[in-house]
Amino acid sequence: xxxxxxxxxxxxxxxxxxxxxxxxxxxxxxxxxxxxxxxxxxxxxxxxxxxxxxxxxxxxxxxxxxxxxxxxxxxxxxxxxxxxxxxxxxxxxxxxxxxxxxxxxxxxxxxxxxxxxxxxxxxxxxxxxxxxxxxxxxxxxxxxxxxxxxxxxxxxxxxxxxxxxxxxxxxxxxxxxxxxxxxxxxxxxxxxxxxxxxxxxxxxxxxxxxxxxxxxxxxxxxxxxxxxxxxxxxxxxxxxxxxxxxxxxxxxxxxx
Ligand code: SF4
Numbered sequence: 001x002x003x004x005x006x007x008x009x010x011x012x013x014x015x016x017x018x019x020x021x022x023x024x025x026x027x028x029x030x031x032x033x034x035x036x037x038x039x040x041x042x043x044x045x046x047x048x049x050x051x052x053x054x055x056x057x058x059x060x061x062x063x064x065x066x067x068x069x070x071x072x073x074x075x076x077x078x079x080x081x082x083x084x085x086x087x088x089x090x091x092x093x094x095x096x097x098x099x100x101x102x103x104x105x106x107x108x109x110x111x112x113x114x115x116x117x118x119x120x121x122x123x124x125x126x127x128x129x130x131x132x133x134x135x136x137x138x139x140x141x142x143x144x145x146x147x148x149x150x151x152x153x154x155x156x157x158x159x160x161x162x163x164x165x166x167x168x169x170x171x172x173x174x175x176x177x178x179x180x181x182x183x184x185x186x187x188x189x190x191x192x193x194x195x196x197x198x199x200x201x202x203x204x205x206x207x208x209x210x211x212x213x214x215x216x217x218x219x220x221x222x223x224x225x226x227x228x229x230x231x232x233x234x235x236x237x238x239x240x241x242x243x244x245x246x247x248x249x250x251x252x253x254x255x256x
Contacts, residue, residue, distance in 0.1 A: 054211045054218075061215050067176045073102050076180065080153070080173050086166045088154035094121035098149030098177055105253060106141065107183040108132075109174070111192040111224060112152035112162050123148045128225040132189070135225065135238065139246040147181050149174055151196040167196045178217070184252050186217055187245050190224030208241055211248060218252065220245045 070076040077097045083089055096113040099122050108124075116126030124132050133143045152162050152170045174197075178186070188194040191204045198212055198219065207221040222241035223234050 054213060061175045063176050063179055064172050070176065070180070073177065073180055076173070076176055083153065086169045088152065088156060088166060091157055092154035093118045095153050096121055096123050096150060097153060098147060099123055100143070100147035101145050102147065102181060104145060104147040104181060105184040106146045106249060107178065107181060107186045108146055108148045108189060109186060109193045109197060110148070110150045110189045112150050113155040114159050114226070115155070118155035123150055124225070127229055131225040131228060135242055139242050147183065149177055151193055161192055171196060183217060185245065185249050186214065186219040188219065188221045190227060193224070194221040208237065209244070218248055220248065
């Protein structure tokens, strides 16, 4: 297989993983049963989007007692910024805590730092970060008014998808951030962020268009901006998601 074809195939598989995650492999396994063989197209069209509904998500968020003395994000950051609880602590260049307005009513949550983030110590910089800034502007949010963080604080080598064990170790840091910021709404960017936070084993397609109640915080799901760069066809779906997200925010913050 030539290099170009290999690159295209890898990108297609990455896109499919962004939508289906581990369910992609379930789907492939199901296909190995010789009852009714089906072919998976690498350009499989998304099924119709489900209608908007509120789903209460009972994800028990347990904040470790060691953080009870942290009453600000700065205190939390200084407590955890040298963390080496998983292997990623040994390979990171910079710890990426999160950035934005600590009093924001809106939190955006991504997967993990990439190469640019690892260099700068700031989430969502580089091309994907610029696209995110543009998306936010289009729904009248200034990026600096929001708070942005990731499920993992350190970059996985070669931008590989975080493994569940890494997410389990790291996510209490994010829970404490959420507790301190206390946003009204959360937008998960991509399947890994959504499954990590909501603890659901569903495809991105199934999660988009729903409103989850996570400890009383309304949470929605859309594509990761890096996935949109790889597959511009998804921008339309993302646009619908973020418009719904903005509407939800406006309803929740409407001043009577
Ligand atoms: S990814 Fe999270 S748990 Fe792992 S070393 Fe970094 S901060 Fe610690």
